[in-house]
Amino acid sequence: MANLTLTYSHLSLLYLFLLISSIQCQPINTDSSFYYNLCAPSRCNNLSLTYPFALPNSCYPSIDKPICPTNQSLLLASTSTTDTGHIVRVLSLDYNDPTIATVLVASDSLFTCGAQVSRPNFRAVDTIFSLPLNYTRGTHLNCTAPIPSDSIPGLQNASCLGCKGQDPTNVCYYAPGFVSYPTTCETFHVFTPGGAFNASGVSDMRAFLQLGYQIRYDKPAECRGCEKSGGRCGSQPISGSFVCFCTSSVHRMNCSDGMYHIHSQKFSFT
Structure with a gap:
């Protein structure tokens, strides 16, 4: 697990560099239509992106940052202080309902051999997304030694998440709900549709989890109102609060309410 920790440290440093760079490069412009x-x-790649997934700074909520490195895969990076460094890969986007976006995602670490996968994988707090009600929460445990079968309710044997030959002596398990077994096991939260999950019946857990799970974005009332008035939803470049970008001005909620002036690297109400 030492190698995994080292790799994760490198990924965390890369993430922080990208995040700091994006903050330093926040666009500030006095052109009313900019x-x-x-x-x-x-x-x-092949995904068309609108709020909250649009790539330019100020065009998405400040809590989850979309990234598209080398135009290969859309990534969502958590900017929460409780989950810094966690990144999920977007596998598909469904915009069929104008008020709801259904997103198929998987932890990006599952696609890189050697990357540490002992991350929460999804948090129900500090995010604009939610899990569908029919999803079952569970925990994958990657352990350096066997643990007693009665130590965690519902414990099942499971295949490990490492690539072939990685951590060959480790023993892995699955348990329903969010659990932990400190000092011995790394944990990874798992989300599966339907009822009880038969992890023992999955021969390749890594490949199974790469298929992803659904999260949902419900467009808030202020964004729906902004778009209905002809604007585009976004966030204030400095504070991250919601704003409505209109063709001739920047507004608090929609294109006919209190207007912002753009000056001195910030918006201010008139």
């Missing part, structure tokens, strides 16, 4: 044009739909 932000409206900036937040036009963008693309990553």
